[in-house]
Amino acid sequence: MKAYTYSSVALAVTISLLAGCGGGSGSSNTPPVVTTPTTPTTPVTTEPEWEAGVYEPQSQYLAKCETPRSGIDPFTNRAYPDTQGTAMDEKLWLRTWTNDTYLWYDEVDDNDPANFSVLGYFDQLKTNELTPSGTPKDNFHFSQDTAEYNELSQSGISSGYGFDWEFGSTTVPRVLTVRFTEPGSPAATAGVPRGATLSRINGVDFVNDNTQQGVNAINAALFPEDAGTVTSFEFVQVDGSTLSVDITSGDISVTPVQNAKVLDTENGKTGYFQFNTFIVTAQEGLIDAFDMFVEENVTELVIDLRYNGGGRLALASQLSYMIAGPNQTNNATFETLRFNDKNPNTNPVTGETIRPTPFYRNVIDYNAGQLTDTLLPSLSLTKVYVLATGATCSASEAVMNALRGIDVEVVQIGSTTCGKPYGFYPTDNCGETYFTIQFQGVNNKGFGDYADGFMPTTTPNFDFELPGCEVEDDFTASLGDPNEGMLSAALEYAATGSCPEVVTSNGVADVKALRSNQSALGGEKLIPIDKPEQRKENFILHNKINQPVIQERK
Template sequence: MKKILVMLFITAIYSCSKDEDLSLTKTVDPDGSADVEVQDFMWKAMNFWYFWQENVDDLADDRWENTETGRAAYTAFLDSDDSPADFFTNKLQYIEDRFSFFNADYRELTNSLAGISKSNGLEFGLVRFQDSDELFGFVRYIVPNSNASDADIQRGDLFTGVDGQTLSLSNYESLLFGTNETYTLNMAEFSNGSVVPNEIEVTLTKEEALAENPILISKSFEIGGENIGYIMYNQFTNEYDDDLFAAIEALKTAGITNLVMDLRYNPGGSVNTTRLLASMIYGTNTSDVFLRKKYNNKLQEQFSDSQLEVYFTDKVNGKTINSLGFSKLYVLTSSSSASASELLINSLEPYLDVIQIGDVTRGKNEFSTTLVDDRENSYLYTPGRVNKINPKNLWAIQPLIGRNENAEGFSDFTSGLQPDILLKEDYGNLGILGDQNEPLLAKAIEAITGQTGKRDFTVKYPINIISSSKENSLMSDKMIDDTVYDLEF
């Protein structure tokens, strides 16, 4: 029995049986006049891996004949846009694909997937003023040990401008997510139902290689005869699997009887980390199906049903999982909960009662993988093979390559997962994360204990974000296929 990444297994099949099916092999540009090496990599990688390959006419296997005339036409096609970015978007991406993307440097992309980025540590949402193109921001949380953690700014604070310019639909990306390493926020306050600018300014600087531990809060408290565990988990990052394991173990030792997973700001991440967390919560029966994979037709036919299934596991990096074994899980969500966050909910639904509290999730049910110009490895990014990547082409693409179904075959949530208890965040009453009176956590406590009390959960100023700091990161809405299988061949 050989333990291997599923993608490497596909590579083995591909190299043995699919090489002759490529519509074009080595010769691309007969006269050498076009600089299309990046576009050639993109086309060939997408032709094989892309989930919607058969829906994009220009990705068809027989789109060009493998003749001199065909190769010349193919080269002209590759050279038909001003840049590789435009080529990817205009020629290769399916119209219904909201989430595939690219990066001119694979190193920046892979660092982001590991939870490392250039950031000032301010996590925020952006809201549109009614009947206006102007925006205001609200602080969701501050990353510990970041530049923002040393500034006079905290959750719930509001801002309406950057460097003296009022935020709007047309400028927020350049002001907040541009190349400027330092910016000054023009702060505001909430007064009589309105967001009103004040004279306060907060200057923040983006730092290289800021690593965010996704476990922002892990605690337990006893209320109404229940011992309730709470974890605020902000990204499925496999570099912190041991920390996640330790957090669950500590809560189990504390004797919790219920668990609240706060995924409201979690944009997704590692499929394998999601499987580990699900196993810690539900159980370690390695015969229980966690998910089934569905690829494009060209890949799907290469596998047996059992090879497309991913099972719950009993270990995290060699350590034995002692599952909580709960019959219910309480999950807090928002419109920023996406991808792997939704996978956790959907894959646990067949096995336990998942009580979702908050807002409708993002609706991201496809998974992706990182592809680079390593043609001997079928374009798969493999850390041990970085010296094999074409040094003239550092571009990476992150296309959607499949869809994950739960054990009951359900995966149709492109419109988002609907909460059992709808409760939007209120920018006039955000509360303190991890505090028992914070509205979403308080609602979960009420659902667990059955004690309604006299608390008013009326949302006067519901948050409907148009963007956020997470959504403008490379990790936004990502479900990264890094699941490890035991395969025999």
């Protein structure tokens, strides 16, 4: 699972602020001495040394920064804890923090930090082992500027145009498809539809330009540094027509819950909603959707998690309760966290005794990190349909796993999920928030082994295989349209108990082909463009809360 203060979670440490002083004395009887003016210098800071296999306490290096922040942190209303230190202090804190809290700490090479930058050193503080399928065990190791992370995780505000992209290929011939646009965003206002593929940007051939100059121009246009940047886009729409629009970048408000509706189907009233991210602003949208479902007496529910990369586990717990209701969740565990073998009973981040996370049945005051007395709406369903893809991750998978742990049948429509039964506590040090895998989550039955993802199949044989259908992501129809491929397959499965005979048609996107590695073609060296997960300013993080501490998981 992938995990989620909710500003950032940091260890409680008392920092002593040392005040430097200096001065001089003179005598009126001493003749003046002419000196050359000098520039004030920063006090000399002694750099600590690395010793292989020796790990000093985190507190020895925490908040000792090469470039300390000053003033008040707007997200905590407290002074920044930073004091003057060195890059080596920052690296040695990362090293000890990893050794103390990383789930696979004993699989991390103890390399000399002097050979790396701070972020470069962090990048290699992870396991190099593989999953049973041969993919990297840890694909979820990253960091982000703390101020940017706090802004997005707390308010749902990010910078850009409002596109959610499907990166088919980042090398020529490139494929970049619009999954959807955020409501009210510049992209939505410009009328760019789902399924449109980018052909030109600021006059550059997006598909075929393989020059470094062209790639730099593409990246600068796709990921503008500032709001107010005007960019010219040219798209090819699903019907083959061209759409040319100028779009101005801005601050984008993320709408986590979209397209909530009740469909009249052969199998009765079916609720549907698109859920994109488990951030705190999602709680209100989820409550509104389930209030509608309860009022309309829906008997089936389709949750569209195909692009939901995760977020706060507390929200995942709340959503699971709203699906299953009070009777099925009573005295049951939503999830239990398992940390490294140094910490079988104690959370190494908080120092608290490890306690299972329940199914939260109440509204949560996320600002205070407390449960309220207000009960959530619920449907008490025994079966739910989940639309999922490889972008379905972390807290989304936690919902699927938790429901299966209390015998709610989860029917999976789409493709294999990303496989993240792990989580982390985002931890700030010196203005960078670090995410390193610190725990694995298991459900009420003790299951959490889905590192290669949940897989839909007509004949499940393993706990990570779910009943359901493999269906391509259909970019020819709007999300929430009953004729859209994945939703249509879910509705047919609900009516017949089986998958449709044909799950693809002309125009349905072949996700596997879109994601193929174009560099395997050989010949000219292909220069890849950036992707959001490679850029701190565009990577959307998701959080979670675990009683009694607000955490995060993704």
